[in-house]
Amino acid sequence: MSIETIYTSAACNRTADSLDWGQDGLIYFAANNAIAVFDPKYHGSVKIICTLIGHKARVNTVRVVCNASECHGGIHLVSGSDDGTCILWNTKQDGAAANPARFVLKGHTKGVTVVDAFVDATSSLIVATGSVDSSIKLWHCLNETSFECFQTIDLRSGLTFAMKLLSLARSNATMLAYTTDTDVVNLCVRRAGSDSQENFVQVEQLKGHFDWVRGLDCIQLPDSEDCLLATSSQDTFIRLWRISPRGSLQKQKDFKEILHDEDITIEERTFTVRAVDGGEYHYALSLESVLQGHEGWVYGVNFSIHDSKLHLLSSSIDKSLIAWTPSESGVWVESVRVGEVGGSSLGF
DSSP states (O other), rough: OOOOOOOOOOOOOTTBBBEEEEEOOOOOEETTTEEEEEEEETTTTTEEEEEEESSSEEEEEEEOOSTTTTTTTTTOOEEEEEESSSEEOTOOSSSOOOOOOOEEEEOOOOOEEEEEEEEOTTSEEEEEEETTTTTEEEEEEEEEEEEEEEEEOOOOOOOOEEEEEOOTTOOOOOOEEEESSSSEEEEEEEEEOSSEEEEEEEEEEEEOOSSSSEEEEEOOOOTOOEEEEEEEETTTTEEEEEEEESSSOOOOOGGGGGTTTSSSOOEEEEEEEETTTSSSSEEEEEEEEEEOOOSOOEEEEEEEETEEEEEEEETTTEEEEEEEEOOTSSSSEEEEEEETTEEEEEEE
């Protein structure tokens, strides 16, 4: 007697970061203790093509890993669960004997709620996990069979809601942006210490929101060395921050030193990164734009480039999604909105 699966149905967990859409066109979402892999274009229809089993409690967060197919046997997905673990998955393995759970990261004493993974300039995978045990742990590969935690950031009694790992132009240094139960975004850069161990050290803070920051995403602008960092908050606003490399640090002129025919420039907040090669690289932080369109907490923001044009998607507790695009003048405007508007559902 043979048994064949004809139909699989599963609902997505009610957590803010429990779904991600991969570059392979597949959608990965948390379904109770498992992760469902959903193909929206399965032979002209839709289908859950498989489920990933490994966690022993509810899965809180799912994040697709980009450019890690050649790292440590292939890592395509990372997830965090209430069982206190983070699992790195190879979703491309086939066969009945294949085990897609490549690594299980254990170290938190309570549930993992936020994860992110990033391939650095040395082609090594760095994983960040945030937990309700009030800590952030940073992991790297110890050998081909295990990952180790190389740093723990103690939040004392705080919680982390969002994290993002990114690379800075020129220095290729890895930056960690994370938020806690405050209105501040913390920026940390990985650098070597006195014991030659590379840890993340805080270099700046982004201030401007008036409530907890719940979403983070960043993208390197096309044909540019600048990065855009998007932050979304419970204050209903989205802020876009520009991180730009600088050749040197310029002292801000006093008002009396500005000539009558000289252009007034916006004051920039700067920080310096010491790279592995020993060189010092300078960066400037500036507020690019403030977006207002949602009527409730903004839980998530995600950048994408489609048809050579930059887009930003935001999701809110007001049951709406907004796609933002920059106009020819550089002003970010709302291009598409779906969801509930005035009590009527607009395709959402």
